[in-house]
Amino acid sequence: MVSEAKTSELFMDFPFKTGEYEECPGSIKWAPHNSLDTWLGSPEIDGREDMGAFYATVRDPIFYAHHSNVDRFWGLWSATHKDFDVNRKKGCFFSVSVSLLPGV
Numbered sequence: 001m002v003s004e005a006k007t008s009e010l011f012m013d014f015p016f017k018t019g020e021y022e023e024c025p026g027s028i029k030w031a032p033h034n035s036l037d038t039w040l041g042s043p044e045i046d047g048r049e050d051m052g053a054f055y056a057t058v059r060d061p062i063f064y065a066h067h068s069n070v071d072r073f074w075g076l077w078s079a080t081h082k083d084f085d086v087n088r089k090k091g092c093f094f095s096v097s098v099s100l101l102p103g104v
Contacts, residue, residue: 036051036066040062051063051066
């Protein structure tokens, strides 16, 4: 999965816009990311509360372990694609010019 994605869009996915849902080819997005998010949910619970339900997942240690592994995949991919400039990529994971802490 990491080595087959030759572009950042194939690795991460294309950016989503508010009000749109589009199936995109990002390999990390569909497997293992989304498949594990859904697998951990339960169809017996109203609303099928899987890792897409942010109000519930923030208290789930599996959520943090799973997304840390996704970050590990990103680190592996970016280490093998040194010509990729994360500062030019918008809408995928983050912007290096934006602080995660307001006012910092």
